Amino acid sequence: xxxxxxxxxxxxxxxxxxxxxxxxxxxxxxxxxxxxxxxxxxxxxxxxxxxxxxxxxxxxxxxxxxxxxxxxxxxxxxxxxxxxxxxxxxxxxxxxxxxxxxxxxxxxxxxxxxxxxxxxxxxxxxxxxxxxxxxxxxxxxx
Amino acid sequence: xxxxxxxxxxxxxxxxxxxxxxxxxxxxxxxxxxxxxxxxxxxxxxxxxxxxxxxxxxxxxxxxxxxxxxxxxxxxxxxxxxxxxxxxxxxxxxxxxxxxxxxxxxxxxxxxxxxxxxxxxxxxxxxxxxxxxxxxxxxxxxxxxxxxxxxxxxxxxxxxxxxxxxxxxxxxxxxxxxxxxxxxxxxxxxxxxxxxxxxxxxxxxxxxxxxxxxxxxxxxxxxxxxxxxxxxxxxxxxxxxxxxxxxxxxxxxxxxxxxxxxxxxxxxxxxxxxxxxxxxxxxxxxxxxxxxxxxxxxxxxxxxxxxxxxxxxxxxxx
Numbered sequence: 479x480x481x482x483x484x485x486x487x488x489x490x491x492x493x494x495x496x497x498x499x500x501x502x503x504x505x506x507x508x509x510x511x512x513x514x515x516x517x518x519x520x521x522x523x524x525x526x527x528x529x530x531x532x533x534x535x536x537x538x539x540x541x542x543x544x545x546x547x548x549x550x551x552x553x554x555x556x557x558x559x560x561x562x563x564x565x566x567x568x569x570x571x572x573x574x575x576x577x578x579x580x581x582x583x584x585x586x587x588x589x590x591x592x593x594x595x596x597x598x599x600x601x602x603x604x605x606x607x608x609x610x611x612x613x614x615x616x617x618x619x620x
Numbered sequence: 621x622x623x624x625x626x627x628x629x630x631x632x633x634x635x636x637x638x639x640x641x642x643x644x645x646x647x648x649x650x651x652x653x654x655x656x657x658x659x660x661x662x663x664x665x666x667x668x669x670x671x672x673x674x675x676x677x678x679x680x681x682x683x684x685x686x687x688x689x690x691x692x693x694x695x696x697x698x699x700x701x702x703x704x705x706x707x708x709x710x711x712x713x714x715x716x717x718x719x720x721x722x723x724x725x726x727x728x729x730x731x732x733x734x735x736x737x738x739x740x741x742x743x744x745x746x747x748x749x750x751x752x753x754x755x756x757x758x759x760x761x762x763x764x765x766x767x768x769x770x771x772x773x774x775x776x777x778x779x780x781x782x783x784x785x786x787x788x789x790x791x792x793x794x795x796x797x798x799x800x801x802x803x804x805x806x807x808x809x810x811x812x813x814x815x816x817x818x819x820x821x822x823x824x825x826x827x828x829x830x831x832x833x834x835x836x837x838x839x840x841x842x843x844x845x846x847x848x849x850x851x852x853x854x855x856x857x858x859x860x861x862x863x864x865x866x867x868x869x870x871x872x873x874x875x876x877x878x879x880x881x882x883x884x885x886x887x888x889x890x891x892x893x894x895x896x897x898x899x900x901x902x903x904x905x906x907x908x909x910x911x912x913x914x915x916x917x918x919x920x921x922x923x924x925x926x927x928x929x930x931x932x933x934x935x936x937x938x
Binding site: 506507564565567568570571572573574575577578580581582594595598599601602605 | 768769774777779780781784785788789791792793795796797851852853854855857
């Protein structure tokens with residue numbers, strides 16, 4: 479387990495390092511992943527600015543001066559489940575979680591927002607970037 | 621081990637489907653006089669999903685395991701007499717069930733067990749309803765009366781890398797406890813699908829298949845139905861499976877497989893094959909007592925791969 483609080487400044491620093499050191503983000507075209515996305519954890523929003531598969535910056539509370547293409551929103555509880563070392567069904571992956579919200583109308587899961595086309599154009603590196611939140615949170619893993 | 625040859629053999633059988641000759645690839649292993657166990661892959665995939673069942677001696681000692689590629693999948697090329705490239709590939713319930721029965725007939729299988737996963741799991745409901753006397757038993761893995769919401773246009777779109785997206789849209793259908801190398805191989809198999817075929821299969825899966833108001837048409841006392849869903853399957857959950865079996869009534873059994881997902885046979889073959897042994901023993905009457913509501917790794921003596929191994933820095937050490 480991590481000694482850091484999810485989405486604290488130190489936590490995001492570790493996340494940035496995790497993504498930028500991830501071998502999978504360097505290959506199979508994921509090093510072209512350039513789409514900015516946001517992560518909303520409860521009331522807090524963070525903009526993840528991507529630059530060729532690396533996190534350039536994490537901006538808390540992005541505003542009118544910022545741009546993004548898509549995002550993920552959920553309660554703090556849902557995110558805490560998502561980053562758990564062995565996450566519970568169905569908060570274990572973004573499409574799983576979104577499906578239970580969007581198609582089955584359940585509460586307590588994450589929801590995708592923004593341009594669906596851009597999400598599918600960037601699906602795997604975006605999904606990997608989210609899964610790396612779990613790796614960062616637990617100090618390793620896959 | 622260099623030089624080791626697996627016992628699987630692959631051949632082609634010609635099957636008339638919709639009045640058209642189709643060349644269907646199938647692989648098999650097991651005794652010629654063993655109970656045939658006919659295995660259907662998931663949407664957009666091919667028979668390689670079953671490779672670890674085809675080489676499991678505990679199963680192939682008793683059963684003749686046969687896994688085929690549905691037309692347009694794997695090595696079953698589209699029918700050469702048809703201008704198939706002028707239309708979208710679209711699988712319907714009628715065509716799907718007719719194809720499965722056509723393959724069983726063409727191979728002259730005597731009283732086979734049918735087993736399929738995902739769309740192959742859902743179709744046990746049509747098979748039980750329309751062909752109740754053709755099979756000894758039906759095993760629906762990741763099966764439900766209804767599985768909406770996955771017929772998605774982006775899965776066949778020129779602006780999307782569908783090779784990768786058709787695979788990784790399914791990434792979270794697998795359990796985090798399943799070994800990473802097996803989950804990655806499942807994705808690799810998905811990446812082999814032809815353009816539009818995954819989406820075309822999902823027309824059956826998410827649109828044409830809807831048994832919510834028709835489950836009472838099924839007489840599972842004529843042909844037993846096993847609805848066997850993984851804990852991490854978010855499309856057709858274990859509770860969906862229980863509801864489906866309950867809707868069918870006598871002869872239908874629901875079993876939840878713990879710590880596994882929607883591609884059990886390929887995402888965690890060791891665990892799935894052990895679970896399947898219990899189901900097969902129930903079908904052949906070798907099992908004592910009823911199947912449990914939930915079956916877990918400890919029930920079948922399988923130790924799980926560590927769920928999230930700490931990544932070791934290069935050069936070794938923790």
